[in-house]
Amino acid sequence: MKSLFLQISVYFLSVFLLANCASTSKINTLKPEPEDATPLIYDNKPSFISMPVALKIKDIENQTNKYLTGLIYEDNNIEDDDYTIKIWKQAPIQIENESGKIKTVLPLKVLVKYRIGTDKLGINLYNTREFNFNGTITLQSSVAMNNWKLKTKTAFKSIIWNESPSIKIFGKEVPITYAINPAIQVFKSKIEKTIDESIQESVDFKPNVLDALDKIATPSEMSPEYESWLRVVPTELYATDAIIKGQSIEMQMGLKCSIETLIGNQPAKIFDRNKIVLKPVAKIPDHFSANIVAVSTYQDASKIITKNYEGQEFGSGSRKVKVMNVALWHKNDKIVIALDLTGSLTGTIYLTGLPKYDEATKVVYFENLDYAIDTKSSLIRTANWLASGTILKKMEQLCRYSLQPNLNEGKETMLKYLSNFSPMPGVFLNGRMGDIKFTEIQLTNKAILAFLNVSGKVAVKVDGLE
Template identity: 65%
Template sequence: MKTILHITSLLVFFIISSCSSTQKITALKPEPDDAKPLVYETTTSFIKIPILIKLKDIENQTNKTLNGLIYEDNNIEDDDIEMKVWKLAPIAIENLNGKIKTVLPLKAFIKYRIGTDKLGVSLYNTREFNLNGVVTLISDVSLSNWKLNTATELKSLDWNETPTTTVFGKTVPITYLINPTVRLFRSKIERNIDEAIAKSMDFKPNVLEALEKICTPFQMNEAYETWLRVVPIELYTTDAKFKKETITMDMGLKCTMETLIGHKPATKFDKNKIVLKPVMQMPERITTNIAAVSSYQDASKIITKNFSGQEFGAGTKKVTVQNVALWHKNGKMVIALDLLGSLNGTIYLTGYPQYNEATKEVYFDQLDYALDTKSKLTKTANWLAQGYVLRKIQENCRYSIRPNLDEGKQSMMKYLKNYSPMPGVFVNGTIDDIQFQKIQLTNKAIIAFIKVNGDVNVTVDGIQ
């Protein structure tokens, strides 16, 4: 009987000993915070908007605007002439030493009378002429109040035939009589040309529509609801200049670019507040920011892989990490490690996310056990609470965001390769290497904010 009791006691001792070699921990879980969606405003940026206006577009629009009868004088009593002038054929426009040369083919109906009115008796000889001719006009170009303005001067009027009449049986040229009447309608033609060009070249609606498209928030990452919003501040423009068969001017949008996480934000574009300011030149480069978004789920998977096949401990007491989970609390990152080995259960670490520019990795500074976890480890597994074990674990609590940076860059590049938000408007540009700025946490993801230098051209090419 004593022998049986002795053997039973030894079995109980060994069972207790074997059970006590694998300890369990049930540390208090730090519950995640509701980190509100964030708004991050970047420094001031410039978007260069070169305006290229082809003379062919001006020609087309002017021909649409100026048609049919362009001058009419039905009173023959004041100067013995009645005249009607029509545009005969399409207007031709070209560059002449930095000015607009307009060639206007026209036809004229002219009624001219010769005679006298004496003692109440009218003795008149009235003749009618149908003439063809060409008017050449030269225009200076300027930019004012969103419009391409011209100051036009009629330089010449060449008739295709010399008008003549018969007086007392003789053929008499009357060009010397008709050409002075040009003074009567030259100002009318000049004004018509200026008004037609001004009307067709009011590019304010085109520019504002393009800006509205640019300033409408667009989604950079659908999964994590990342939006980029351009907020205009001022719009600048340089003087209009001729470059071969185009008129060029540079416009530049001074703005901020905000990265927002969450639902689609409202636009901050108000066309009534956009003022055009003249400047000598535009900045060549732009600075903007993009967001490299890493979900806690994706980051957890990567860090879990880092722990694969590794043991942590002291002496014969070792654990392996089976799974990693991340979330946010009080501005810190919580890292939950599911352990198996000499200690079973879940332990919690906290630290501040940081970024290593050289390796493009996110790591966690001031990493330590959560308060309740540390207390439990001190009592049950002090070997795991020791600093060198924590340092070994910390080495694996890191992950590269290089894929996220590349994804963010590619998201931007989609809008910089001849992207056309509307007919006649094209967006092109380049992006240099990206530079890290800061990390912020949301309830969904870790957001790494990246500064990007580059250039963006929004070209308005083709007037509809």
């Protein structure tokens, strides 16, 4: 009887112990509440991109010929200076470099009506003569940049007659070569002004530059998988004086902008073309330095870290747990990591730590990761085995995510702008860039921000402008 009682007691004790070993304990811990949600604001250092610009003189020639056709100048008021003048372009204008200045060869035809005499006591004593010029004029221009436009200062150099200048007398053309050279003074200033105005109007950089900036400012998708976007926000533009070099006009342009990589839906374009001002400067560095901010929202970081825990178990002996979900937020200058557990222990535990960046592996990890105070107290009471530093270290290894994919995609996206990129017909960008380097991490209430820097060179070539 005593033996039977002992067997029954052992049986129920065994069942009780097995039941307790197989049962799941629950943990209730206080949640470290996230800070109030306020707009995401961060200090994004500006980037400076230097862009040497080379404009083919042939393009200036083509644009000027498009602008100047047929009758290129007309003055029909004879009362102000006793003459009227009409000037026609006879053939395409030729423009080239000559000793650091623009040489313009203009085939033209000129009709001048010149009035000689006076008007006294109401009696008209005027005599009007008509002069025909047909020749080729050579002009020379210095160049500069002014208010987005190529500005020239043109001086008349010489004229070669295709046929002798003549005067019409009684309906017949009578050569007057001996008297025509002084008459050149009548219209040469008009020609100089016409050439200056035509070049200035036909080579206006502003629409082309603003169109290019508008295209660059449109956010471009780097990775559909990570829903990452590159956004460039132009703020200021600089330009040095233009110089003639070979058969091109060269200048240095510089762009001040901010560059971001953003996660989630396509971000809005932030660019107001009406507020961009072209600022003249004496010199611009020959390289660019771009500061990039990689924005990892806590929601997106949580998704990545949750994937790290898939298929992983943590525990001691037969007591094990799995992490089903991870959530991150900001609290008192630290990151709270919430782990939803299932297994021998169910509930949510909370870790806290500081994000750091490993330059070698391009990984964001959490330094000095520890259980939140209430979590640690609860674990000691209900699941001391989980409070082990060894288990915490294993969890810490999975609380990380790599920026390498985004950095690679960001670099590839930026390189697209440096490999014969053509924002418009006839304009080409080429260059090179170095590796993307980490500078610092900042925390906001909505995201972890990794600040990065990249340097390189870029050049703009204008060849075949339409």
